[in-house]
Amino acid sequence: MDKVDVAIIGAGPVGLSLVNLLAGSGLALAVIEQQPTGRLSSPAFDGREIALTHASRSWLEQAGIWQQLDPAAIWPLRQASVRDRHLPFALDVDNQRDPAGAPLGWLVSNWRIRQAAWEAASQHEGWQLHAGVGLEGLQRQADGWLLRLADGRQLHAATVIAADSRFSSSRRLLGVGARSRDHGTAMVVCNMRIEKDHQQVAWEWFGDGCTRALLPLQPGVASAVVTLPMARAQALAGLDEQAFGKQVQALFQSRWGGMQACSSAHLYPMVTVYADRFAGPGFALAGDAAVGMHPVTAHGFNFGLRSAGVLARALRGSGGPAARDAALARYAREHRLATAPLFTATGVVAGLFADSRWPARLARGGAMALASSMPPFRQLLRSHLTG
Structure with missing residues (x-):
């Protein structure tokens, strides 16, 4: 039976970031992942474009992942604009006061980050991968954990890290509960060719029972993100390419002229999760297994990277049990x-902006008017967005 210092459950970007951040620490690592190795080394396009903060870029650089990304596929975010269907003004945030002229953030495709994380991890020794196999059991022992894999193999680890998704099975095996909320909606994402220049501005618009977001990618291409009640989202995602483009263009009221799909469309149910505990004797939760954010703030991935960075620092500096x-x-x-503060606030914001009743419209109108007229609040929001 193999013995390791740290067993990481999940080889997504957070799990592999941990591998990269712990490289050279002297700790023996094992990663258990249900997907086969081929899907890790050549991840498929999944429609998700990740808005990275400055702090997240720093973590990716420390992990050697940023260096593996194709610079031509990293898109700067110049400004973010939040709007409401019933209001004549917008809440705009940029980073123009930055003395170095840095953008507000960067947009990178999720599949590219996954591939870069794999390529960076592949350059390191001192870790083993158990791919194409699930974790079937966890048993606490005096000196760590006994892990039982679905293929019958056993592994002993001093520390276990659950990093396998917001629907984490390892979290349950560790005996940790979580507050989970199904919002009854789904996000449909697809890259679109657009006629009008997006000017590297991320645009989010609430109203009419629908949330629309446009994330700027290369010139003439943007990621359209539409959040709808589940039945409407499934109907939209099921349309053929031509009908899909026309429907999305109508939802965006032709603000960017004609819109035509240039990728496959993907649907993601909106489920948020917050674990009751993030750590215990000999274990910790990271990424979505700890905090599964609502995408309205585009901060879930950034929190995941942060958890990997802080956890790696903790493990590097620890000694005995x-x-x-x-x-x-x-x-x-x-x-x-x-x-916790942003997770709670995000739940309030998501509920408020999804509510089409007049009291909710009045409340969010007042909140946006107050926020847009207060420079200190915009500065706070700018600091939050840049990380």
Whole structure:
């Protein structure tokens, strides 16, 4: 039976970021992933475009992942504009005051980040991959954990990290509960060719029982993100390419002229999750297994990277079991302080902007008017968006 210092459940961007951030630490690592190796090394396009903050770029650079990305596929975000269907003004945020002229953030395709994380991890030794196999059981022992894989193999780890998604099975095996909410909606994403220049501005518009977002990619191409009640979302995603383009163009009221799909469309149910605990004796949760955010703030991936970075720092600096558990507890406290306020606020915002009744429209109109007229609030929002 193999023995390792850290077993990471899940080889997504967070799990592989942990591998890269712990490289050279002297810790023996194992990664357990249900997907086969081929899907890890050559991930498929999934429609998701990730808005990265400055802090997330720093974590990716430290992990050696940013260096693996194709510079031609990294799109700067110049400005973010939030609008409401019933209001004549917008809440606009940019980073023009930055002395270095840095953008507000960057947009990178999720599949490219996954591939870059794999390529960076492949350059390191000292870790083993168990791909194409699930985790069937976890048993606490005096000196760590006994992991039982679905193929019958067993593995002993001093520390277990659950990083396998917001629907984490390893979180349940660890005995950690979570608050989960199904919003009854789904997000449909697709890259679109557009006639009018997006000017590298991310645009989000609420109203008419629908949330629309346009994320600027290369010139003439943007990612259209439409959040609808589940039945309407399924109907939209099921249209043929021509009908889909016409429907999306109508939803965006032809603000960017003609819109035509240039990728496959993908549907993601809106389910948010917040774990009851982020750590315990000999284990911790990271990424979506800890916090599964609503995409309205585009911050879920950034929180995931942050969890990997802070957790790697904690594991690098820990010694024996007692010191390790204390470090994991500090990570849990720090990550909860960083995520709980925004997670709670996001739930309120998502509910408020999804509500078409006049009291909700009045409330969000007043909130946006107040926010747009207060420079300190816009500065706070700018700091939040840049990370």
